[in-house]
Each structure stands twice: as C-alpha cells, then as structure tokens.
Amino acid sequence: xxxxxxxxxxxxxxxxxxxxxxxxxxxxxxxxxxxxxxxxxxxxxxxxxxxxxxxxxxxxxxxxxxxxxxxxxxxxxxxxxxxxxxxxxxxxxxxxxxxxxxxxxxxxxxxxxxxxxxxxxxxxxxxxxxxxxxxxxxxxxxxxxxxxxxxxxxxxxxxxxxxxxxxxxxxxxxxxxxxxxxxxxxxxxxxxxxxxxxxxxxxxxxxxxxxxxxxxxxxxxxxxxxxxxxxxxxxxxxxxxxxxxxxxxxxxxxxxxxxxxxxxxxxxxxxxxxxxxxxxxxxxxxxxxxxxxxxxxxxxxxxxxxxxxxxxxxxxxxxxxxxxxxxxxxxxxxxxxxxxxxxxxxxxxxxxxxxxxxxxxxxxxxxxxxxxxxxxxxxxxxxxxxxxxxxxxxxxxxxxxxxxxxxxxxxxxxxxxxxxxxxxxxxxxxxxxxxxxxxxxxxxxxxxxxxxxxxxxxxxxxxxxxxxxxxxxxxxxxxxxxxxxxxxxxxxxxxxxxxxxxxxxxxxxxxxxxxxxx
Amino acid sequence: xxxxxxxxxxxxxxxxxxxxxxxxxxxxxxxxxxxxxxxxxxxxxxxxxxxxxxxxxxxxxxxxxxxxxxxxxxxxxxxxxxxxxxxxxxxxxxxxxxxxxxxxxxxxxxxxxxxxxxx
Numbered sequence: 201x202x203x204x205x206x207x208x209x210x211x212x213x214x215x216x217x218x219x220x221x222x223x224x225x226x227x228x229x230x231x232x233x234x235x236x237x238x239x240x241x242x243x244x245x246x247x248x249x250x251x252x253x254x255x256x257x258x259x260x261x262x263x264x265x266x267x268x269x270x271x272x273x274x275x276x277x278x279x280x281x282x283x284x285x286x287x288x289x290x291x292x293x294x295x296x297x298x299x300x301x302x303x304x305x306x307x308x309x310x311x312x313x314x315x316x317x318x319x320x321x322x323x324x325x326x327x328x329x330x331x332x333x334x335x336x337x338x339x340x341x342x343x344x345x346x347x348x349x350x351x352x353x354x355x356x357x358x359x360x361x362x363x364x365x366x367x368x369x370x371x372x373x374x375x376x377x378x379x380x381x382x383x384x385x386x387x388x389x390x391x392x393x394x395x396x397x398x399x400x401x402x403x404x405x406x407x408x409x410x411x412x413x414x415x416x417x418x419x420x421x422x423x424x425x426x427x428x429x430x431x432x433x434x435x436x437x438x439x440x441x442x443x444x445x446x447x448x449x450x451x452x453x454x455x456x457x458x459x460x461x462x463x464x465x466x467x468x469x470x471x472x473x474x475x476x477x478x479x480x481x482x483x484x485x486x487x488x489x490x491x492x493x494x495x496x497x498x499x500x501x502x503x504x505x506x507x508x509x510x511x512x513x514x515x516x517x518x519x520x521x522x523x524x525x526x527x528x529x530x531x532x533x534x535x536x537x538x539x540x541x542x543x544x545x546x547x548x549x550x551x552x553x554x555x556x557x558x559x560x561x562x563x564x565x566x567x568x569x570x571x572x573x574x575x576x577x578x579x580x581x582x583x584x585x586x587x588x589x590x591x592x593x594x595x596x597x598x599x600x601x602x603x604x605x606x607x608x609x610x611x612x613x614x615x616x617x618x619x620x621x622x623x624x625x626x627x628x629x630x631x632x633x634x635x636x637x638x639x640x641x642x643x644x645x646x647x648x649x650x651x652x653x654x655x656x657x658x659x660x661x662x663x664x665x666x667x668x669x670x671x672x673x674x675x676x677x678x679x680x681x682x683x684x685x686x687x688x689x690x691x692x693x694x695x696x697x698x699x700x701x702x703x704x705x706x707x708x709x710x711x712x713x714x715x716x717x718x
Numbered sequence: 719x720x721x722x723x724x725x726x727x728x729x730x731x732x733x734x735x736x737x738x739x740x741x742x743x744x745x746x747x748x749x750x751x752x753x754x755x756x757x758x759x760x761x762x763x764x765x766x767x768x769x770x771x772x773x774x775x776x777x778x779x780x781x782x783x784x785x786x787x788x789x790x791x792x793x794x795x796x797x798x799x800x801x802x803x804x805x806x807x808x809x810x811x812x813x814x815x816x817x818x819x820x821x822x823x824x825x826x827x828x829x830x831x832x833x834x835x836x837x
Contacts, residue, residue, distance in 0.1 A: 347798055354805045361812060371823030375832055378745065378816045385752050385809050386739065389759050392802060393732075396763045399795065 203253070208273060210254040211266035211289040214299065215339050217247055222331035229324030237314055240327045244303075244310045247334070251296075251303040258296035259700040263714040265290055265344075276715045284406045284715055290344030292711055293704030297555070297697060298468045301562045302337040304682065305461040306330070309454035312570055312675025315668075316454055316577060317366075326366060332359035333458050337465045344715060346395045347405045349469060350388060353434075357384035360462055364451040376443075376450040383433055383443045390430035394423040408715035411477050411708060420478075427473045434466035437528060438498040441521045445505075448517035449582065453573020454675070456513065457566035460520060464558055467527060471705060474535075479708045484539035491532025492634070498525030499641045507648045511582045512572045515652065516565070519608065522641060523561045529638065530554020530623045533630050538706070546626045551702040552694055553622030559698075560615040560686060564607035567679040571601040574668035574676070575656060584655045591657035594667050598657040600676045605653060607683050609646035615683050618690030724765040731758030745817045745827045749810065756806045760799050767795035 206213070221243040229236045258264055266273045266289040276284045291299070310330060317323055336356025343349050361384065365377035395405065397419050404410050414420060429440075436444040444463075448456050474487060502522025509515035534551030537543040574597045575590060576582055591598040607614035610621075620642060627634035667673070686693050704711070731754055738751025772791035773784055784790070817827060824832050 347801075351801065351805070354809070358808055358812060361816075365816060365819070368819055371820070371832075374816055374819045374823060378813070378820060381809070381813055381816065382739065382748060382752065385813070386736075386755070388805075389752075389755050393759050393762065395798075396759065396766060396795075399763075399798075400766045403794075405794075 206250065207254055207257050207264075209266070210250055210257075211264060211291050211342050212268065212273075214247065214250060214254065214303075215289075215335060215342065217250075218243060218331040218334045218338070222328045222335065225328045225331065226324045229327075233323070236324060236327065240310055240331070241314070243331065244307045244334075248303045248307045251299050254291075255296035255300050255697075258291055259293055259696060263290060263292045263704070263710060265714055277717065283404055283409050287348050288344040288406055288408075288715055289342045290408065290711070290715060291342050292714075293700035293702075294468065294471070294555070295341045295704075297559065297701035298341040298465060299338055300697075301464065301559050302334060302341065302461050304678070305457055305562055305566050306334045306337075308566060308570070308675045308678040309457050310675075311678070312457075312573070312672050313452075313454045314671040316573060316672060317452060318669075320367065322366075326363070329359045329363045329366075330455075330458070333363065333455075333462060336360075337462055340465045341468055344407050345405050346391075346398065346407055346410070349407075350391045350395060353384075353391060353466075353469070354388050356462055356465065357381065357388060360384075360455075360459060363455045364447050364459075366452055366455065367450075370450065373450040376446040379443045380447040383440075387430040387433045390426045394426040394430075397423040397426075406715060407472070407477055408712045411479060412712045412716055414478065416478075424473070424478060427477075428470065431466045431470035431473065432494070435463045435470060435524060436521055437494050437524050438501045438521065441498065441502070444521055445514045445517040448520065448569075449511055449514040453513075453569050453576065456517075456569040456573070460565050460569070461562050463520070463524070464562055467524065467558065471531060475705045476708050476711050484535050488532045488534070488536030488539065491528050491535060492630070493532075495525045495528030495530075495532050496634070496637060498522060498528060499638065500525070503641050503644045503648070507644065507651075510584050512575065512584055512587075512652060512656065513569065513582050515584075515648065516568050516572060519568075519645060519648070520561075520565055522645065523557070523565065523608065525641075526620065526623060526638065527554045527557050527561070529627065529634070530557055530619075533623070533627050533634070534702075536630055537626065543629055546629045548702060548706065549622055550626030551706065552698050553619050553626060555701050555705070556619035556622060556690075556694060556698045557616075560607065560619050560683075563679050563682045563686070564604045564614070564616060567600060567604040567676055567683065568608065570672070570676045570679065571597050571604060574672050577668060577672070578665040579663060584652060587656040587663075588659045589657075589661040589663065590665070592661040593663070593665050594657075596673055597668050597676070598653075600673075600680055601657065602653060603680055603683060605646075605649035607687070609649060610642045611646070613684075613687045615686035615690070618687065618694070622694075724761060724768075728758050728762040728765065731755070731761065734758075743829050745820060745829060745832070746814075748829070749813045749817060752813065753806070753810060756802070760802055760806075763795045763799045763802065767792035 268287040336352050339352030361377050361381040365374045367373045433440040499522050502518050506515050506518035531554035534547045537547035607616040610616045624635045735751045735755025769791045775790040775793045
C-alpha cells in the first residue's frame with residue numbers, strides 16, 4: 201500500500217472508514233470495553249492522519265475526483281453517457297479544509313468522551329453515533345452530488361439528534377433533541393424538494409453538471425431560496441437560530457463541540473450552493489448584501505442574548521450564533537467586493553477572513569464547550585451562580601478556558617485575532633460602520649467571557665473538586681495546540697490552507713471542469 | 719389540466735404539513751405534520767418520473783411495441799423516493815421515541831407545557 205494509492209482512494213476511504221467502524225463498535229463493545237475505547241480512538245487518529253495527508257495533497261495539487269463504482273475513479277462520465285450518472289465525490293480546497301475541521305474536532309471529542317461519559321449507560325452506542333456524526337460531516341463536505349448531500353445531511357441530523365438526547369434521564373435533553381430533529385427534518389425536506397426541482401428541469405443530480413447547465417429560471421430561484429433557507433436553518437444563523445441554544449446546552453459537552461462542526465458543515469453546504477451551484481453570475485451585490493445583513497443580525501442578536509445568560513453552555517451557544525455572524529459577514533463582504541473590480545483583491549481577503557474564522561471558531565468554541573463540560577463533570581451544574589474558585593483546583597481547565605476566551609474575543613496572539621483582523625480590514629472598504637459593529641461585538645464577547653471566567657474560576661475556594669481527568673485534558677490540549685499554532689503562524693496558515701480554500705470556493709469553472717472535462 | 723392534479727396535491731400536502739408543524743401544539747401532531755410534508759415531497763419526486771403509458775424500465779421484460787427509452791418511466795426518481803422513504807421511517811421513529819420520552823418526563827405532550835429549557 202503506497203501513498204499514491206492511499207491519496208487516490210482517500211475520498212471514499214475517509215467516509216467508509218468511520219462508517220464501517222461505527223457498526224463494528226457495538227460488536228467490539230460486547231467483547232471488551234477497553235478494546236472498544238482503543239478501537240474508536242485508533243479509528244479517529246487514522247482518520248485524522250489520512251485527512252491531513254489528503255488535504256495537503258488537495259491544497260497543493262487541486263481538485264480530487266472519485267467516482268463511486270467506476271473501474272477508474274477519475275472517469276466521471278461513462279463512455280456511453282454524456283452526463284455523470286454515478287455518484288461523484290469531488291473534493292476541492294474548501295471541502296478538504298472543512299474535512300480537516302471535522303476530523304480534528306471529532307478526534308478531540310472522542311478522546312475527551314473517554315472520561316466524560318464514563319458513568320453513563322450505553323457507551324457502545326454513543327461511540328457508534330459519534331462516528332456516524334463524523335461520517336455525515338465528511339460526506340457532506342466531500343460529495344459532488346446533490347441527492348447524496350441530502351442523504352449525508354440526514355445521517356448527520358439523525359446521529360446528532362440521538363446524541364443530544366443521550367442523557368435521556370434529563371427531560372431538557374430530550375426536549376432540545378426534539379426541537380433539533382424537527383428543524384433538521386424540515387430543512388432536509390426543503391433540500392429534497394430543491395433537488396426534485398433541479399431533477400425536473402435538467403435530469404441531473406451532479407452539482408458540477410447542474411452548474412454547467414444552470415438557466416437561472418424561476419424554478420431555479422425557488423430552489424435557491426429553499427436551499428438557502430434550509431442550510432441557514434441548520435447552521436444556526438439569525439432568524440433561524442432558536443434551536444441552537446437549546447440543543448447546544450443540553451448535549452454532552454464533546455457532542456456540543458461536534459455540533460459546532462456539524463453546523464459548519466451546513467454552512468459549507470450554503471457556501472457551496474451559493475458559489476458553485478449558482479456561481480458568481482448572480483447579482484453579487486444583492487446576495488452579498490443579504491449575507492452581510494444576516495451576519496450583522498446574527499452577531500448582534502447572538503452576543504446581546506449571551507450576556508444575561510446564567511447557564512454556562514447556553515451562554516456559549518449564543519456566542520456560537522454571534523460567531524457564525526462573523527463568518528457570514530466575511531463571506532458576504534467578500535461577495536460584495538468581488539462585484540467591484542477595483543476592490544476584488546479585498547474581496548478575496550474578506551473571504552479568506554470568513555473562511556479562516558470557520559476553522560478558528562470550530563477550534564476555540566469546541567475548546568470552550570469542552571472546558572464547560574469539564575466544569576460540569578466535576579460540579580454537576582451548568583449554573584454560573586453555583587460556581588466559583590475553580591481556578592484553585594482545576595488550573596489546567598482554567599488555562600484552557602482563558603486561551604479559548606481570549607481567542608474568541610480576538611485578542612492577539614491567538615487565532616481569533618488573525619481572522620477577525622482580516623474581516624475588519626475588508627469590511628472597512630464596504631463601510632466603516634460594519635467594522636465598528638464587528639469590533640463592538642468583539643468587545644461585548646470579551647466582556648461576557650470575563651464575567652464567566654470571574655464567576656467560575658476566580659474567587660475563594662468554595663468547591664473541593666479535583667482537576668478534570670487526563671483524557672479530558674488531552675482532548676482540550678489538542679484544540680489548544682491548534683489555536684496557539686494558528687495564532688502564532690497566521691501568515692503560513694492563510695497562505696497554505698485558507699487561501700486554497702477561498703480560491704476553490706470562488707473558482708466555479710475548475711469545479712465544473714473537473715467533472716465535465718474539457 | 720387533469721395532469722396537473724398531482725402537483726396541486728403536492729402543494730396542498732406541503733402546506734398542510736408545514737401548518738401542522740408550525741401551529742399544532744401536540745407533539746404527535748407535529749410528527750404527523752413532518753410525515754405529511756415528507757409525503758408531499760415524495761409524491762412530487764414520483765410524479766416527475768411518470769410517463770403516460772410507460773412501462774417499468776426493465777430491458778429484459780419489455781413488450782415489443784415499446785420504444786426505448788421513451789416508452790419507459792424514469793427509474794431515478796423512484797430510487798430517490800425509495801431512499802427518502804427509508805430515511806423518513808428512521809426520522810419518524812426517532813421523533814416518536816423522543817415524544818414518548820418527553821411524555822415520561824413531563825406527563826404531557828403539549829408543547830406549551832414542555833418548556834423546562836426556557837427557565
């Protein structure tokens with residue numbers, strides 16, 4: 201097995217590996233609990249390694265194509281046909297970038313779970329579902345087929361909903377899960393309806409093939425509205441944000457970290473639809489303006505709702521909405537400026553900012569939820585008023601929390617600063633007001649995290665608790681390492697990881713060409 | 719005109735489903751709403767593949783008078799619908815089991831009374 205073979209088959213392998221492992225887990229669970237834990241962690245580590253190798257290859261060599269069931273994986277259009285009839289996996293810079301996020305967050309969450317769910321029942325099923333969430337995310341990010349996207353969206357929703365309700369002895373966990381599942385199934389049916397509208401007109405399901413024949417008819421516009429509504433619902437942007445705090449606050453902490461990555465998979469699908477399926481021929485200023493407005497609303501509503509919260513995870517969930525706003529703002533500003541030739545270099549900068557913020561957010565928000573989970577694990581409460589003085593006995597958790605809090609507030613030298621600076625700079629070109637609002641939201645974010653830090657970790661020693669278990673510290677350390685690395689070398693990261701992703705998103709022609717040829 | 723009836727039915731089903739999800743307070747009725755919405759979308763997919771007088775797209779079993787491929791119904795929407803139905807069953811099972819657990823915890827299925835999260 202050499203490295204070329206591995207890279208060629210990676211798109212299918214990265215989906216198949218966790219999928220098969222997910223259903224092997226309950227069987228291994230019957231034999232030995234230790235073997236099950238080792239197996240799950242080994243699968244997640246192998247997935248992460250293959251993902252890094254594969255993503256590196258995509259960033260340097262461009263789009264990878266994998267045709268399911270074809271004798272030659274790059275033969276997308278069979279010799280007897282004129283359009284792609286098989287399921288095609290198509291991974292460009294953006295897909296590989298999102299895949300990296302999913303694999304890293306899943307690895308951290310998997311290791312963290314070892315201690316976190318120690319006292320719960322049904323751990324075999326927990327890991328099965330955790331691996332299925334990873335399958336759903338990677339599948340959504342790698343697929344080049346709209347119907348396939350729907351299937352992976354449903355796999356993701358079902359696995360996430362079951363995991364949110366994992367601690368089913370709490371009524372609120374079931375309630376949050378019910379809400380999430382209803383929203384998800386409506387969103388998924390919207391997507392399916394849009395897919396049917398495309399199939400009715402073009403007899404096609406492949407994204408690249410559809411993009412090459414898109415007529416921008418009225419039906420296409422209805423389909424666009426359905427897809428945008430569905431994915432905006434799933435990624436938790438205002439005004440469809442109401443499920444986010446409920447689901448995020450009741451899920452087990454490692455799952456909340458994965459839910460953040462799962463919402464971003466939906467955000468990725470939203471960008472894929474806007475950029476690749478509909479392309480840059482649409483009225484950019486309108487679409488960019490709409491994204492900017494959604495972004496500003498999400499930022500502002502999220503942060504103002506967060507400040508009065510007393511539940512630590514609910515507070516963080518509202519911040520997640522606010523940070524999603526930054527990503528929408530960055531990409532919206534990018535679209536808006538790309539429409540004006542004299543500013544197009546700023547447009548790419550803004551998109552880089554928005555996309556860089558996606559990976560940064562997954563890392564620091566994941567980390568923050570994991571620290572909240574560690575606090576919950578020791579105190580069995582999420583109420584900030586019942587905490588205090590934890591810095592004395594949980595020093596590592598406190599350090600991880602403060603790194604996450606400074607990163608989310610955009611304080612150098614952590615990674616949030618790098619991406620927010622890119623967004624501020626480019627937004628200033630559209631209107632200084634946008635930059636001012638973005639900075640104001642950052643300040644409010646810092647204020648509310650200072651409050652959390654103060655009430656949870658500072659003050660006299662009240663609770664006699666120990667430091668979080670080792671596996672939880674390792675899970676948090678992985679994300680902290682990424683945050684510090686990205687914060688110290690933002691230039692390298694932007695040039696080698698973020699720039700290929702932004703370029704791939706803006707470059708519709710090569711996405712189409714990779715499938716349709718010539 | 720008569721051929722458009724399936725499409726009107728699709729619109730009606732989708733609107734009824736959305737109405738039930740948005741305005742009904744009983745969790746079981748919300749689950750029913752999701753199912754109706756899903757039936758609407760499935761019916762739409764199936765209708766797309768219909769050809770008047772078409773036969774099943776099986777080459778070895780074709781009557782000699784049928785032209786290929788115009789005389790056959792389209793198989794892809796049927797495959798999509800089948801997948802969608804299977805997924806729908808899984809989603810519905812999960813929604814109903816969550817509703818059962820909510821009933822155990824709260825003793826009611828009224829969504830106005832199931833709001834421990836809001837406090």
